[in-house]
Amino acid sequence: MLKYKRSDAFSFFFRNFARVFQQWEARLLHLTNTIRRILEKKDNEQN
Incomplete structure (x- = not known):
């Protein structure tokens, strides 16, 4: 029973x-998709 x-x-x-x-x-x-999108935007701005 127990x-x-x-x-x-x-x-x-x-x-x-x-x-x-x-x-x-x-x-x-x-969250990871959002972070990846933000990082990609930063990379595009730098280039």
Whole structure:
């Protein structure tokens, strides 16, 4: 009984973690794209 509850709690935690990770992955991807765009603009201005 205890073993089942523990694995159930783990799967619940893992599901939530996966969802949060996907959200943060999308934000980080957007952030890196924005930074890359800014750096490209600076390079174009210097040249």
